[in-house]
Amino acid sequence: MKIIRTSTISISLNVLLKGQLKFLNGFFDVVGISSGDELLDEVRQREGIKTISINIERGISPAKDLVSLFRLYHILKSEKPTIVHSITPKAGLLTMLAGKMAGVPIRLHTFTGLIFPTKKGFMQKVLISMDRLLCSAATNIYPEGQGVKKDLIKYKITSKPLKVIANGNVNGIDLDYFSPDKISGEQKNDLKIELNISQSDFVFVFVGRLVGDKGINELVEAFSQISKNAYLSKPVKLLLIGPLEEHLDPLQPETLEEIKSNPDILDLGFQKDVRPYFAISDALVFPSYREGFPNVVMQAGAMGLPSIVSDINGCNEIIVEKQNGMIIPVKNNQKLKNAMETLLSDVDLYHQLKVNSRPMIESRYEQSVIWNELLHEYKKLLKEKNIDV
Known part of the structure; x- marks a missing residue:
């Protein structure tokens, strides 16, 4: 059973999901995708997972974004994951679209933060449209916290159910390390x-x-x-x-x-x-x-x-x-x-x-609570799709 986790830049996989990818790799075949550099190599070595480098622009760049979209599509068609799960805005938009095009059955995005509430005018409208498009291509949406959830509802980004994992945050805290x-x-x-x-x-x-x-x-x-x-x-x-x-x-x-x-x-x-x-x-x-x-x-x-x-x-x-x-x-x-x-x-x-x-x-x-809650969520979604783990 293959799960692909994506982020726009490698530091997000390396820092925000530190330890989590290794934990999940004990239950699934986990692949990490982001823009490539030495940090992506560090993710591969530390987490013990396969990683794939693909250039994803952080800003709006229609031509480059289109290239990244089709690159992602071809990777997903080749890797054939059951679940794709993205974090960060640009990776989320491209991953959800590519995942839908490639027929990935379970497409998850976690909103770790929203940019549009701090913007105004035309730029805010563009960002809202992008997030709405992302949500339309996803099967499940997870706000990182209650505040993000409220903003998604307030700006009518999606009508899909919104679920916060555990008490919020994508990875929790390693209390033994941060002591x-x-x-x-x-x-x-x-x-x-x-x-x-x-x-x-x-x-x-x-x-x-x-x-x-x-x-x-x-x-x-x-x-x-x-x-x-x-x-x-x-x-x-x-x-x-x-x-x-x-x-x-x-x-x-x-x-x-x-x-x-x-x-x-x-x-x-x-x-x-x-x-x-x-x-x-x-x-x-x-x-x-x-x-x-x-x-x-x-x-x-x-x-x-x-x-x-x-x-x-x-x-x-x-x-x-x-x-x-x-x-x-x-x-x-x-x-x-x-x-x-x-x-x-x-x-x-x-x-x-x-x-x-x-x-x-x-x-x-505490970190293990969030990891186990996420694992439970994956298994629940697979069961709903009648897919055996």
């Missing part, structure tokens, strides 16, 4: 020395792509004001962990200049293992404009960090106000600054949030 106990005191001290962080510093951390719609412009402005206020009782640092993407949604020039010139902002680029940076931090700040169900907020919580997040899909499901973090309006510099200052000044509140952070992740997002 404060995995980083020793010596490791933390060495990293603080390397980064010139003192024991008295309160360290905020952001993990993700350094682009506008992750709220980096607002974050840097708010932190800049805080770091330059002499009345603060404790010094602060901001760690920026993630790649700077200068072509898609670039940061404002003044933001880039502040990152470069402010000695309290440490731009550390992409890090394969983010756990040591969580371990030396005191709180995650994640003021993104849109998400499906952000892994980084769960990872930070599993590492014992409270989070300041924007009031968007996923974030407002993982974080409960004043229990394991704080929720602020989107694109609001002042509210973001106020929340950061609250964590700095209200010691009792900060301690309460920190104590609650890991238990609230453990109780809702």
